[in-house]
Amino acid sequence: MFFFRNPKFGSATENGLHHDKVAILDAGSQYGKVIDRKVRELQIESDLLPLETTVQEIKEKGYKAILISGGPNSVYDEDAPSYDKSLFTANIPILGICYGMQMINSEFGGSVQKKDIREDGQTAITILEPTCPLFSGLSKTQNVLLTHGDSVDKIGEKMKKAAVSSSDIVAAIYNEQMKIYGVQFHPEVDLTENGKQIFSNFLFNICGLTQNFTMISRKEQCVKYIKDKVGNNKVLLLVSGGVDSTVCAALLRYALNPSKIIAVHVDNGFMRKDESDKVEKSLKEIGIDLIVKKAFNQFYKGTTAIKKPGQMYSLETPMLCNTCNPEEKRKIIGDVFVKLTNEIISEMNLKPEEVVLAQGTLRPDLIESASSLVSKNADTIKTHHNDTELIRQLRQQGRVVEPLADFHKDEVRALGYDLGLPAHLVERHPFPGPGLAIRILCAEEPYMEKDFAETQVIARVIVDYKNKLERKHALLARVTEATTDDEKKELLRISSSYEISATVLPIRTVGVQGDKRSYSYVLGLSSQVDPNWNDLIFLAKLIPRILHNINRVCYVFGGHIQFPISEVTYTHISNFTLSQLREADAIANEVMKLTGTTKQIAQMPIVLIPIHFDRDPANKVPSVQRSIVLRPFLTNDFMTGVPAIPGSDRLPLHVLGKMVNEIMKVEGISRVLYDLTPKPPGTTEWE
Ligand SMILES: Nc1ncnc2c1ncn2[C@@H]1O[C@H](COP(=O)(O)OP(=O)(O)OP(=O)(O)O)[C@@H](O)[C@H]1O
Numbered sequence: 001m002f003f004f005r006n007p008k009f010g011s012a013t014e015n016g017l018h019h020d021k022v023a024i025l026d027a028g029s030q031y032g033k034v035i036d037r038k039v040r041e042l043q044i045e046s047d048l049l050p051l052e053t054t055v056q057e058i059k060e061k062g063y064k065a066i067l068i069s070g071g072p073n074s075v076y077d078e079d080a081p082s083y084d085k086s087l088f089t090a091n092i093p094i095l096g097i098c099y100g101m102q103m104i105n106s107e108f109g110g111s112v113q114k115k116d117i118r119e120d121g122q123t124a125i126t127i128l129e130p131t132c133p134l135f136s137g138l139s140k141t142q143n144v145l146l147t148h149g150d151s152v153d154k155i156g157e158k159m160k161k162a163a164v165s166s167s168d169i170v171a172a173i174y175n176e177q178m179k180i181y182g183v184q185f186h187p188e189v190d191l192t193e194n195g196k197q198i199f200s201n202f203l204f205n206i207c208g209l210t211q212n213f214t215m216i217s218r219k220e221q222c223v224k225y226i227k228d229k230v231g232n233n234k235v236l237l238l239v240s241g242g243v244d245s246t247v248c249a250a251l252l253r254y255a256l257n258p259s260k261i262i263a264v265h266v267d268n269g270f271m272r273k274d275e276s277d278k279v280e281k282s283l284k285e286i287g288i289d290l291i292v293k294k295a296f297n298q299f300y301k302g303t304t305a306i307k308k309p310g311q312m313y314s315l316e317t318p319m320l321c322n323t324c325n326p327e328e329k330r331k332i333i334g335d336v337f338v339k340l341t342n343e344i345i346s347e348m349n350l351k352p353e354e355v356v357l358a359q360g361t362l363r364p365d366l367i368e369s370a371s372s373l374v375s376k377n378a379d380t381i382k383t384h385h386n387d388t389e390l391i392r393q394l395r396q397q398g399r400v401v402e403p404l405a406d407f408h409k410d411e412v413r414a415l416g417y418d419l420g421l422p423a424h425l426v427e428r429h430p431f432p433g434p435g436l437a438i439r440i441l442c443a444e445e446p447y448m449e450k451d452f453a454e455t456q457v458i459a460r461v462i463v464d465y466k467n468k469l470e471r472k473h474a475l476l477a478r479v480t481e482a483t484t485d486d487e488k489k490e491l492l493r494i495s496s497s498y499e500i501s502a503t504v505l506p507i508r509t510v511g512v513q514g515d516k517r518s519y520s521y522v523l524g525l526s527s528q529v530d531p532n533w534n535d536l537i538f539l540a541k542l543i544p545r546i547l548h549n550i551n552r553v554c555y556v557f558g559g560h561i562q563f564p565i566s567e568v569t570y571t572h573i574s575n576f577t578l579s580q581l582r583e584a585d586a587i588a589n590e591v592m593k594l595t596g597t598t599k600q601i602a603q604m605p606i607v608l609i610p611i612h613f614d615r616d617p618a619n620k621v622p623s624v625q626r627s628i629v630l631r632p633f634l635t636n637d638f639m640t641g642v643p644a645i646p647g648s649d650r651l652p653l654h655v656l657g658k659m660v661n662e663i664m665k666v667e668g669i670s671r672v673l674y675d676l677t678p679k680p681p682g683t684t685e686w687e
Pocket residue numbers: 237238239240241242243244245246248264265266267268358359360361362365386428429430431432433434
């Protein structure tokens with residue numbers, strides 16, 4: 001079976017020494033490749049293998065330790081992915097992460113259950129066993145990333161509880177003699193502050209591995225890969241002007257004769273204000289002449305064939321301009337990109353079989369799209385435009401060149417500098433290929449399921465905790481049972497200081513919880529006085545933990561929201577909505593540029609949502625007003641991240657105030673919102 005180890009990157013080393021190797025068994029985590037990366041950063045060779053890999057194979061191939069990743073499934077489900085049960089008696093040290101820990105616990109006779117509390121985001125855990133070798137050298141309290149809905153209930157026989165979360169959920173288990181360890185949190189991501197130390201404790205102190213694996217220069221690996229893949233063909237490179245495609249262009253230039261490279265920029269009509277002109281100029285500066293293809297109509301009226309679950313055949317979607325479903329929008333856009341490249345090839349009188357397609361695809365694009373290139377068990381969080389069905393078919397034919405497919409954004413930037421690219425290109429904020437089209441939240445009717453009303457009530461109990469406690473509100477237990485004593489104290493303090501309103505918005509956005517896609521409501525918080533931002537950040541972390549159908553929490557500027565919201569403004573991608581969003585996006589970016597804020601923030605999606613606030617529900621005339629969301633986001637590798645806190649060095653309040661005031665002047669804008677949600681549970685983009 002073709003699996004995982006990216007064959008193009010082999011396992012070559014410079015020093016020719018024997019290496020201790022680690023097997024990473026993949027249960028479908030969003031972070032499998034991040035585990036691999038962290039292990040390699042510690043100079044240990046690793047291979048990402050399917051979860052069902054047998055102990056025999058692991059032994060034959062000489063792996064000295066096993067890491068089991070997280071994954072979207074539940075161990076108690078009948079269709080949970082299978083694995084070799086003798087893993088745990090094979091005398092090979094094991095570290096199970098999240099789903100991996102839940103597997104260990106069940107295997108040792110313990111129980112794993114879906115609890116009322118979910119934990120998604122950075123949380124403090126307490127180490128109960130200071131002598132546990134996994135936590136050697138660490139202080140009692142650790143900030144870690146948790147993202148799970150299932151939790152260990154009864155601890156497995158022979159296992160000892162090593163740590164608990166602030167919600168008193170088991171955070172680590174172990175058996176020191178058997179060298180078997182499980183952590184509910186994710187030591188591989190940046191949001192686990194001492195993750196590297198934990199890996200180092202496991203790999204060196206517990207497994208006794210030797211640190212001597214050095215990869216050959218990644219630049220040289222890329223060059224070899226490009227030469228092999230392109231061979232005697234020409235290469236048509238899709239250049240958005242973003243970081244990845246610019247670095248990819250520079251790599252192709254470094255590896256190939258320029259006459260072999262056709263660089264195409266597509267102006268799909270969803271770019272930012274004046275973006276395509278700027279891209280053409282800046283690529284010229286680094287010696288790349290772009291063919292610019294204007295194709296607004298092709299995208300706007302684009303369709304694609306999609307096979308839905310239960311359907312026998314693929315059916316053609318409606319046109320993009322009539323489509324609301326974000327996954328369908330993404331698939332149409334991705335496929336139109338491919339159709340366009342075919343047109344360009346024939347316009348240039350080239351033979352399709354003599355041209356390969358190059359893209360600046362990165363590791364997270366493939367992980368989130370659940371590409372079989374990276375995992376068999378992963379859930380699709382969102383289909384990136386550069387990994388749609390048509391692209392997958394071309395890949396199978398060996399016609400796609402993606403030298404950066406094993407990289408994360410921060411690694412691409414390092415390579416960009418290595419190739420001599422200027423900082424203003426390397427440090428650009430990412431901008432998704434489908435552009436503004438996936439930042440216009442389209443809707444024809446409100447999303448209000450059976451749970452809408454109850455969710456609204458519980459959200460109010462949370463933000464008005466003090467009063468609801470005094471009046472012994474009927475749904476109080478939903479909050480008290482899901483919170484710790486410290487959190488209850490915080491809620492009491494916050495709700496005593498000033499009045500915060502909570503309004504569920506009848507729209508859906510995409511998120512990621514426990515390695516699974518979520519697609520659910522947004523909660524808007526509002527207040528008459530200026531908010532305390534740290535309190536709001538606390539609420540934004542807590543609320544999705546109690547209300548799992550809320551995957552995003554925003555602050556809504558402009559005083560208390562006047563009425564509950566039960567309608568949406570009919571919204572599709574159109575010239576008008578595009579121009580509204582383009583204007584708001586240009587304002588936010590200009591303010592960031594003028595105030596030197598751009599480099600303090602990793603990315604700042606600006607999103608148009610079909611919500612008209614403060615509208616008397618008695619008014620039956622359809623609304624034409626919409627709102628704008630700001631999403632200032634901090635991250636390195638885009639797999640996890642946190643919102644920038646207003647008033648911090650990252651985003652001074654006067655800068656934010658200026659953005660909000662200016663955006664409110666855009667025609668047809670009702671209010672401006674600020675997305676306070678970490679990833680997980682909210683992804684960077686809303687769709
Ligand atoms: N407008 C476009 N024209 C041509 N190619 C595009 C366009 N948008 C995206 N692509 C292709 O899709 C790939 C993935 O897009 P993505 O946004 O992830 O990367 P990028 O635009 O190169 O960098 P960044 O993540 O910094 O925006 C690009 O590398 C490029 O090959």
